Amino acid sequence: MNPVDNYILSKPEPWQAMLIELQAIIKHSLPEVEEAYKWNLPFYSINGKMLCFLNFRKSYVDVGFTWGVLLEEYKAHLVGGEKRKNLRSLRYHSPEDIDIVLLQEILVAAARLNTHY
Numbered sequence: 001m002n003p004v005d006n007y008i009l010s011k012p013e014p015w016q017a018m019l020i021e022l023q024a025i026i027k028h029s030l031p032e033v034e035e036a037y038k039w040n041l042p043f044y045s046i047n048g049k050m051l052c053f054l055n056f057r058k059s060y061v062d063v064g065f066t067w068g069v070l071l072e073e074y075k076a077h078l079v080g081g082e083k084r085k086n087l088r089s090l091r092y093h094s095p096e097d098i099d100i101v102l103l104q105e106i107l108v109a110a111a112r113l114n115t116h117y
Contacts, residue, residue, distance in 0.1 A: 003037035011056050018061050018095055019054055022103075026052065026063075029104045030111055049114050052107070055089075063103065064089040065110050074106050 001009075008019040019042075026033060026044055034045045042054045055062040065071060068078050068088025078088035090106065092098055 004035055004042040014095055015056050015061055025103055029107045046111055046114050051110055051114050060091050060093045062089040062091055067113055070113050071109055
C-alpha cells in the first residue's frame with residue numbers, strides 16, 4: 001500500500017471517509033494531478049508544482065491550497081490564520097460540510113493559477 005493510502009486509512013471515522021471522498025474529488029476534478037506523500041501529508045501537484053494537500057486535524061479535515069491567498073474570489077470560503085502567509089484552506093468538520101461543486105471550482109481555479117507562478 002502506498003504512503004498516501006496508509007495516511008488516509010490510518011485515520012478514524014468519519015475522517016477516513018471524508019479523506020477518501022476528498023481524494024477522489026481532487027483526482028476526478030484534475031485528471032492530470034500527481035499524488036505524492038510529502039511532509040507526512042498527501043500532496044497534489046500539477047507539472048511538478050504543488051497545488052494542494054489533505055490534512056487531518058483533531059476536529060476537522062483541511063484541503064490546503066499552497067497559493068490560496070491568490071484565490072481572491074473564494075476568500076469567503078477559505079481559512080487563513082495559523083501564521084499562514086500564502087496558504088489557505090477549506091475546512092470540513094463533518095461529511096455534510098463537503099460542497100463538491102465549490103471544491104471543484106476552487107481546484108480548477110488553483111490549477112489555473114498554478115501555471116502562472
